[in-house]
Amino acid sequence: MRRYARTLVAVALATTVVAGTAGWVSGDAQPALTGPPPGSASWRADHALGRTLPDPGRATPAEVADFFRGLSAEQQQTLVVRHPLVVGNLDGAPVELRYRANALSLKAGHEPRYRSLAAPGRRILAFDPRGRGQVAEVFGDLRSARRVSVVVPGSDIDAGTFDRRDDVYGTPAGMAKSLYAQSGPGGAVIAWAGYTTPVGVGLDAATGDLAEAGADRLARFTEGLTADALPEPAVFCHSYGSVVCGLAAPRLRATDLVVLGSPGMRADSVGDLHTRARVWAAKDATDWIDEVPNVRFAGLGHGNDPADPHFGARRVPAREAEGHTGYFVPGTDSLRAFAAIAEGAGR
Incomplete structure (x- = not known):
């Protein structure tokens, strides 16, 4: 019982510190961003290569990597151009393709706060504007x-x-x-x-x-x-x-x-x-x-x-x-x- 009481006191102290320490602020509840990359629905529906593309929500990174290894350079570039937000955030995709895809996404004119990320020479491995x-x-x-x-x-x-x-x-x-x-x-x-x-x-x-x-x-x-x-x-x-x-x-x-x-x-x-x-x-x-x-x-x-x-x-x-x-x-x-x-x- 005494140990339980000490735990309650510690929790109360933690709450006090969180709420009242000088220089700290109360936080707003944030919804966690989960699931596959933006644009995944269009990616799944795309048969331009004559084959089914790996499901971004279900395929493992190893499966994604195997898929891209089986594509020609031209096919890879086609997917980068058609689905930059997917390729740029798809774990297992070659990093070189992710860089190119994210550069395209950033040039597409998202919010002003993202402009600096589009500067020449930056290697952006993931970019999700949601x-x-x-x-x-x-x-x-x-x-x-x-x-x-x-x-x-x-x-x-x-x-x-x-x-x-x-x-x-x-x-x-x-x-x-x-x-x-x-x-x-x-x-x-x-x-x-x-x-x-x-x-x-x-x-x-x-x-x-x-x-x-x-x-x-x-x-x-x-x-x-x-x-x-x-x-x-x-x-x-x-x-x-x-x-x-x-x-x-x-x-x-x-x-x-x-x-x-x-x-x-x-x-x-x-x-x-x-x-x-x-x-x-x-x-x-x-x-x-x-x-x-x-x-x-x-x-x-x-x-x-x-x-x-x-x-x-x-x-x-x-x-x-x-x-x-x-x-x-x-x-x-x-x-x-x-x-x-x-x-x-x-x-």
């Missing part, structure tokens, strides 16, 4: 890379804030660029904002609903990389993104799983993640996430702190990082450690 928008961008040459990393962001990230100019190292593009610059030659980094994130710190951020939907999308995304004959990535998960990664862990094609500024992974320990990836955790002493109680009760909270030694993760130094978004700042010990992990140190 809802708040979802984006993935590659830094480096993904096809020739010997090592690949994926950065998964936390709350308040969408197509409009993907590479915002303020709080740069709290954005997926900023984190990925910094990791790519710090890493040695032969690597590539993907900034993946491919799920519906919470807005502010409210009920969405305190529950796992959006993370569960995001976990499905992240697992399929990493499966698509390996289906396209790319290396299994090291996955770096920031803040609420670590909840996504924790739920995806058993299905995640990854060599390493690195969480930073984590509120919990919905697991009690590394063993509960059921992953063969190496698990790492970083948290600096000034990160406000440390004020959030690590509890789970009645659907609220995300469980034990991955940076706690009892969780069993390998600890990443973060003495030189500052605040919740300082882990990828150039010159920090955390960024140097991340780069070493991305380069395969200790494998």
Whole structure:
């Protein structure tokens, strides 16, 4: 009974912190974007190639990859032009085709907030304009890379804030660029904002609903990389993104799983993640996430702190990082450690 009472107190404290901490805002409930890419109905009905196209909602990334390998270059280009939003978001499709398809989609004149994504030279691996928008961008040459990393962001990230100019190292593009610059030659980094994130710190951020939907999308995304004959990535998960990664862990094609500024992974320990990836955790002493109680009760909270030694993760130094978004700042010990992990140190 006493333990139950303590749990209730912790949950009440968590709710208080979420609702009332200075500088935080209440979050608006967000509907998770799920299902196949936009334009899938037209894709399914298209028989221009004289064959049935793989169902974007049912075909595995491996099946998608096999399908595209059986097409001529002309047939591939036909699908890119006719269905750019499908090809550009279809896990398992060749990355070169996805780049071309997303360039076409972005040139089609979507909302002004997407204009910067259409700049020459950007390698956009995914672009979905529905809802708040979802984006993935590659830094480096993904096809020739010997090592690949994926950065998964936390709350308040969408197509409009993907590479915002303020709080740069709290954005997926900023984190990925910094990791790519710090890493040695032969690597590539993907900034993946491919799920519906919470807005502010409210009920969405305190529950796992959006993370569960995001976990499905992240697992399929990493499966698509390996289906396209790319290396299994090291996955770096920031803040609420670590909840996504924790739920995806058993299905995640990854060599390493690195969480930073984590509120919990919905697991009690590394063993509960059921992953063969190496698990790492970083948290600096000034990160406000440390004020959030690590509890789970009645659907609220995300469980034990991955940076706690009892969780069993390998600890990443973060003495030189500052605040919740300082882990990828150039010159920090955390960024140097991340780069070493991305380069395969200790494998």
